[in-house]
Structure formats: C-alpha cells, structure tokens
Amino acid sequence: QVQLVQSGAEIRKPGASVKVSCQASGYTFSDSYIHWVRQAPGQGLEWMAWIRPGNGGTNFAKKFQGRVTLTRDTSIGTAYMTLRSLTYDDTALYYCAREMAVASTGPFDHWGQGTLVTVSS
Amino acid sequence: EIVLTQSPATLSLSPGERATLSCRASHIIHNYLAWYQQKPGQAPRLLIYDASKRATGVPARFSGSGSGTDFTLTINSLEPEDVAVYYCHQRSDWPPGGTFGRGTKVEIK
Numbered sequence: 001q002v003q004l005v006q007s008g009a010e011i012r013k014p015g016a017s018v019k020v021s022c023q024a025s026g027y028t029f030s031d032s033y034i035h036w037v038r039q040a041p042g043q044g045l046e047w048m049a050w051i052r053p054g055n056g057g058t059n060f061a062k063k064f065q066g067r068v069t070l071t072r073d074t075s076i077g078t079a080y081m082t083l084r085s086l087t088y089d090d091t092a093l094y095y096c097a098r099e100m101a102v103a104s105t106g107p108f109d110h111w112g113q114g115t116l117v118t119v120s121s
Numbered sequence: 122e123i124v125l126t127q128s129p130a131t132l133s134l135s136p137g138e139r140a141t142l143s144c145r146a147s148h149i150i151h152n153y154l155a156w157y158q159q160k161p162g163q164a165p166r167l168l169i170y171d172a173s174k175r176a177t178g179v180p181a182r183f184s185g186s187g188s189g190t191d192f193t194l195t196i197n198s199l200e201p202e203d204v205a206v207y208y209c210h211q212r213s214d215w216p217p218g219g220t221f222g223r224g225t226k227v228e229i230k
Contacts, residue, residue, distance in 0.1 A: 035218050045157075045165065045208055047218035059217040095164055106212045106219075107155035107170035109177075114164055 002026040004096050004112035011118045017084040020115045022096030029077035030054040033099035035108060036070070036081045038092040050099070051079055086119045093117075123148050123214045125222035127207075133228040140196040142225045144209035149189050153213035156185055156194045159224075160205045168207075169194060201229050 007021040022034060036048040049060040051070040058070045069082040079096060094115045097108035124147040134140055144154065152172040157165040167176040169185035172192060182197040196203055206226050212219035 037218070044223045045210075045221040047216060047220065050218055061216045061218065097165075100167070100170065105153040105155065105171050107167055107176075107210065108157075108165075109167045109170075111164040111166070 002098065002110045004098060004110055006094075006096060006112040006115045009116040009118070011120060012086050013121055014087055014119055016086050016119075017082060018086060018117050019080055019082045020094050020096075020117070022079045022081070022112050024077045024079070024098070027098075029072075030074055032101050033106075034072070034079040035097045035099060036068075037095045037097055037108070039095070039114075040089075040092045043092075048094075049081070053079065083117070086117075088119050090117065091119045122216065123150060123211055123220055125209050125211055125220055127209060127222035127225050129225060130223075131226045131228065133230050134199050135230045136199055136201060138199050140194075140199050140203070140227055142194040142196075142207055142227075144187075144192040144194070144222050146190045146192075146211055146213075148214065150211045150213035152188050153211055153219075154185075154187070154192050155210045155212075156183075157208045157210060158203075158205045159208065165208065196227070199227070199229070203227060204229055 003025045005023045030053045033050045035050045053072045072079045096112040098110040100109035126145045128143045154172045156169040159165045173185045184195045206224040208224045209222040
C-alpha cells in the first residue's frame with residue numbers, strides 16, 4: 001500500500017533552517033508529484049510547493065519562493081523540503097502529499113503523518 | 122488567486138441527519154475541486170475529487186456535486202466517526218498547488 005513517512009519533530013531558533021524528509025513506498029516514486037502543505041496550529045491548510053521526482057522539477061507558492069528548497073533522492077524514494085530563515089510564523093505541521101496520477105484535476109490522494117516544526121528562541 | 126469560501130464554519134447535527142457543506146469559488150474552476158476530511162490529530166484524507174468522484178475506500182454516504190463556482194459535499198446519515206473538519210481544494214488556477222478553503226467543522230449533537 002502507498003505510504004508516505006515523514007521525519008520527526010524539529011525545534012529551531014529564529015533565522016535557522018530546517019530540513020524535513022518524506023519517504024515514499026508502495027508505488028513508483030518517480031511517477032507522481034510530491035507536494036508540501038503546511039498547517040499552522042489551529043489553522044487551515046496552505047500549499048507550499050511541489051517536486052516532480054522523475055526530473056527534479058519544482059514549483060513554489062510566491063510567498064515561499066527563495067526560502068524553500070525541494071530535493072529528492074530517487075534511489076531511496078525520498079523527498080526533502082528545506083525551509084530557511086525561519087520565523088515564529090513558520091511554526092506549523094508540515095505535510096508531504098502525493099498527487100493522484102489518474103485524476104486530471106490533481107488531488108492529493110495520500111498524505112504523510114506530518115512533521116511538527118517549532119520555531120522558538 | 123482563486124479564493125474558496127466554505128460555509129457554514131461549523132455544523133452541528135444529530136447522528137443520522139444529513140450534512141450539507143458548501144464551497145464557493147471566486148472564479149470558475151470547472152470541476153477542479155476536491156474535498157478532504159481531517160479528523161483531530163490526523164492528516165487530511167481525500168474524500169472526493171473531480172467534484173463528484175469518491176476516492177478509494179470512501180463510504181457511499183459521502184457525495185460531491187457542483188461545477189463552475191458552487192460545490193457541495195453531502196454526508197448522508199451522519200455517523201459519530203464523521204466528526205472532523207472538511208476542506209475543499211481547487212487546482213484550477215494559480216498557485217500551482219491550488220488553494221484550500223478555510224474548512225467546515227462538523228460536530229455531533
């Protein structure tokens with residue numbers, strides 16, 4: 001079965017960076033886009049970026065351009081999201097999600113369990 | 122950027138009742154709409170995509186309808202396990218990953 005397993009919770013100081021991993025299994029990693037979505041405490045969902053594992057192509061929401069880097073290691077089926085210059089507003093649960101390949105409208109059919117990133121001095 | 126407006130913010134119903142959740146888009150999005158269920162402490166789960174198609178394993182009491190700018194998620198015969206926040210999500214337009222509504226919280230009386 002399809003699974004996305006994310007790395008554990010992180011605590012960082014303001015101005016630091018954090019790298020979150022998302023290990024995929026149960027399908028061909030290169031065949032589906034991986035998206036990153038975050039959720040601040042008690043808030044809704046916010047799309048951040050996607051990576052196309054097959055060729056490493058990326059795309060970002062405007063507010064994260066220049067501050068987020070997405071990479072992947074196809075040999076181990078893992079995607080990574082690095083967020084730099086952290087502020088208190090970046091405290092959130094960060095999810096990776098797989099884009100459903102067979103639907104033309106691109107919904108996210110499998111999600112990781114989420115990684116809590118806390119920014120605290 | 123397309124804005125999705127969900128209503129009501131909270132819906133409180135008794136078991137067995139029908140829940141009707143609305144999602145309105147600021148511009149036409151055709152059928153590029155999905156619905157997700159997020160239970161407390163869990164990741165979102167895809168329920169409906171292409172506005173009206175049920176995802177794998179989703180109970181038949183969940184149904185989606187609509188096109189253009191107005192969409193509805195209906196939960197027939199509400200069950201206690203349906204307590205969750207429901208989000209709509211469009212991928213018709215910028216940003217590339219789409220936008221989400223602010224969610225409707227469904228409670229059981």
